[in-house]
Amino acid sequence: PSDSYSARQRQAALIANLIKQFTGPAEGKPYQIYDKQLDKFRPVEYRDIVILMRSPAQRVNDYLEILRLAGVPSVSDTATGYFAATEITDMLCLLKVLDNPRQDIELAAVLRSPIFRISDTELACVKLAADKEESLNDFYEKVVWFASNGPDKNLRENLSTCLDTIEKWRTISRSGSLADLIWQIFRQTGYLSFVSALPAGQLRRANLLKLHDRAIQFEGFASNSPTLSLSRFVDFINRLQQSGADWAPAEPLSAAENAVRIISVHKSKGLEFPVVILAELNNKFNTQDTIGDCLSDPEDTIGLQLIDLVKNTRINSLAHQVISDKKYAASLAEEMRILYVAATRAKDKLILVASADAKKCSKIVSVGSLVAANPVPDWLLSSCKSHLEWLLYALCDQKFIHTGLQTSLEDQAIDENLFKFKLYKNSELVSLNDCISNWRKTKSQPSRKAGKASKPQQVQLINALKNSLNWQYESSAVSKLPAKRSISQLTHGSDEFRRFDHSRALERTPSALLSADLPLIVDSRIIGTATHLLISQLDLTSPVTIEKIQSTRKQLFEKGFLTEQTASLVDAQAILAFFKSPLGSLALDKSNTVWREWPFTFSLPAGQLADSAGEQTESGEFIVIQGIIDMLIKTTSGLIVIDFKTDKVSSQYAQKHVDNYRQQLNFYSLAASGILNIPILSKWLFFLSPRTPVELQ
Secondary structure, eight states, rough: SSSOOHHHHHHHHHHHHHHHTTTGGGGGOOEEETTTTTTTEEEEEEEEEEESSGGGGTTTTHHHHHHHHHHHOOEEEEETTTTSSSSOOOHHHHHHHHHHOOOOHHHHHHHHHHOOOOOOOHHHOOOOHHHTTTTOOHHHHHHHHHHHHOSSHHHHHHHHHHHHHHHHHHHHHSSSSSHHHHHHHHHHHHHHHHHHHHHHHHHEEEEEEHHHHHHHHHHHHHOOOOOHHHHHHHHHHHHHHTTTTOOOOOOOOHHHHOOOEETTGGHHHHEEEEEEEEEOTTTTTOGGGOOHHHOOOOOEEEEEEEEEETTTTEOOOOHHHHHHHHHHHHHHHHHHHHHHHTSSEEEEEEEOOOOOOHHHHHHHHHHHHOOSSSSSSSHTTTTHHHHHHHHHHTTTTTHHHHHHOOOOGGGSOOOOOOOOOOOOOOHHHHHEEEEEEHHHHHHHHHHHHHHOOHHHHHHHHHHHHHHHHHHOTTTHHHHTTOOOEEHHHHHHHTTTOOOOOOOOOGGGOOHHHHHTTSOOOOOOOHHHHHHHHHHSSSOOOSSHHHHHHHHHHHHHEEEEEEOOOHHHHSSSHHHHHHSSSHHHHHHOOOSEEEEEEEEEEEEHHHHHHHHHTTTTOOOOOOOEEEEEEEEEESSSSSSEEEEEEEEEEEEHHHHTTGGGGGHHHHHHHHHHHHHOOEEEEEEEEEEEEEEEEEEEE
């Protein structure tokens, strides 16, 4: 029919309807396939269907459009149109402006894009106002001038902000990687979220993420210098666009999981699919290799076309004709192999689709039936111009095709029930046009309905939206807590292992570069760790003496656990003072069980951690905490928790600031009591420097 839809679009609509029939409601699915993994028959899914084409690059976009309009998820890695996507155009223009801001078209495109949201009217105001200044040459200079001297205050401030942002991004591009620049733009502008809210938002978002991935790939092989990445990437994209090359639009991960695939026959080699649809079988063979002024054959010679100067015509030489026939035969052989590969990819069902004139097809079938040769003669096959003609000749002895094409020769044919044949007449083609029109109307229908909503409905929708945006999680405090935390992360910042002094970080020199004569500066945290290690390695089966402490310290040095200077800084007298104290006597009492550096992992109600931060919550959730108790003594009456502190403090300070460590000891006690199922008898802090024990109540 004469209409605005092409034969290719109608063919795509026909395929879309077939796919919807296969994957319709469960009770109405007319076809099932056998699943070897499940060992049973199951309904056809989108992922089971593959559309094969001889050369999909120039045709696949029409198919993807129609299939998606019909609600059939579809993907193809041979599609084009990536650079034409609006979101990609905006980003590429921005990258070009960051590389060189004196590009009028790209700069105007960036300013009016959703990134900066300068309207067309405002851009016109900028140009009209700046045209009065004769010294301004390009649009960039006019924008800079207007940002400083423009008559419109609001527009002047907006442009100033835009230029400052562009300059910040240009600075980042000179000092960092291209991929990091693109990701910072996404985060600072919220562009990913913006495009996700547009129609086909997931596809647009996937396109932007693909640009980021391509930037990472480009930096991997293009240059090790970040200052050159942006310029080279922009030049690379410009060359691609100038040569007419394009990338396939990205596909959202969710869409690719269960979608109809459109691939070329070449890429399908060695693969099998439950349902295969061979489309565009009516396309003519490519015979470009058989024509031309000069044909070459590596094994023979070259063939030239002769020019008759009198008649002003071209004449094929004998060599030209021979080489042309040879190339044509090789081309047909290749096309035959391609048709064989395509037709043998299907495991359960094969669907052949083509657009051709019924009268022409009827004539081909009639001629093939009259020749009645099996196989079909070579001279007849060589005259064919498409795969469809080959198939018609191959099936011309079957009754179903004569009946469908009404050749009046079905009595001479056989009925092997090989295929089902469906011929779409003019009225049915019109119905396919109507399908496409209805699909397009359906796609735009939701937005029109929203625009026609009554005022009370609009108020109701707005209130529902506000309630959704203002809704707060009842256990919001828990949502801010991680699933697992260490005790050191929960203790007060004044804890010895939580204080990190970075003031002299740049002054420190690796020990390998220091002279042996110069002493190393040992950090106080390293001394504290060494002290805890020494206490944990002491033999408690006999009384602890200063000689035993020094001997253990020497052994740790000889085994490489401590450096000589670190070992010398461990206060042996302070350790001895602990074991001479009543707490130390409990550790040496053979009737008690002593654990040193006792690691634990324990779950606490999330409310306890939230409450410690000053928030109340009852969520029923648990958070895992882990830590190491310096010393845990099990007595007949209960557990004694001891934590050593190596802070350089006085005895008065130790008594005054004990609350700084109360939360830490409380967590230790909860974990030890909960794991061992033994009550806590007491909790102690022992400050080694002033030799002061402090009990926490």
